Amino acid sequence: MRIGQGFDIHRFSDDPQRELRLGLVTIPGSAGLVGHSDADAVTHAVIDALLGAAQLGDIGEYFSDQVATWAGADSRVFLVSALAMVREAGYVVENVDVTVVAEAPKLGSFKKDMERELTTVIGAPVSVKATTMERLGPIGNREGIAALAVALLKEQA
Numbered sequence: 001m002r003i004g005q006g007f008d009i010h011r012f013s014d015d016p017q018r019e020l021r022l023g024l025v026t027i028p029g030s031a032g033l034v035g036h037s038d039a040d041a042v043t044h045a046v047i048d049a050l051l052g053a054a055q056l057g058d059i060g061e062y063f064s065d066q067v068a069t070w071a072g073a074d075s076r077v078f079l080v081s082a083l084a085m086v087r088e089a090g091y092v093v094e095n096v097d098v099t100v101v102a103e104a105p106k107l108g109s110f111k112k113d114m115e116r117e118l119t120t121v122i123g124a125p126v127s128v129k130a131t132t133m134e135r136l137g138p139i140g141n142r143e144g145i146a147a148l149a150v151a152l153l154k155e156q157a
């Protein structure tokens with residue numbers, strides 16, 4: 001068994017055209033997040049947890065924000081690619097657990113959607129929890145959204 005952790009944070013965008021994407025789900029009625037790709041902080045944290053567990057480095061090494069190809073990219077592409085690398089390294093995903101930290105919007109009604117989307121792509125149970133910062137600090141001040149993830153891998157039989 002191998003365990004990995006991931007963390008990501010993005011700030012809110014001023015661009016009214018930008019959609020909020022978290023855990024492969026579009027959350028309506030909220031400002032989007034600033035990022036080179038779709039800025040899906042949840043999926044990025046999950047990818048880092050998966051890569052970390054397999055000792056494969058971090059998301060920035062493969063999907064650099066300096067590379068034009070990834071401008072506006074759907075983070076699903078990154079996740080699928082990271083999963084292929086994890087498999088290639090000889091591991092299967094046992095489970096993933098995520099905490100999203102956001103003061104706004106309220107994400108309670110989207111947790112199940114994120115779990116379903118991520119579970120479908122990852123092929124293992126994914127749980128998504130949401131919490132706030134109790135109005136403390138930049139996230140509490142609604143400047144952005146952060147996500148934490150842990151992933152457990154097991155050696156392929």
Ligand SMILES: [Zn+2]
Pocket residue numbers: 008009010035039040041044
């Ligand atoms: Zn990110």
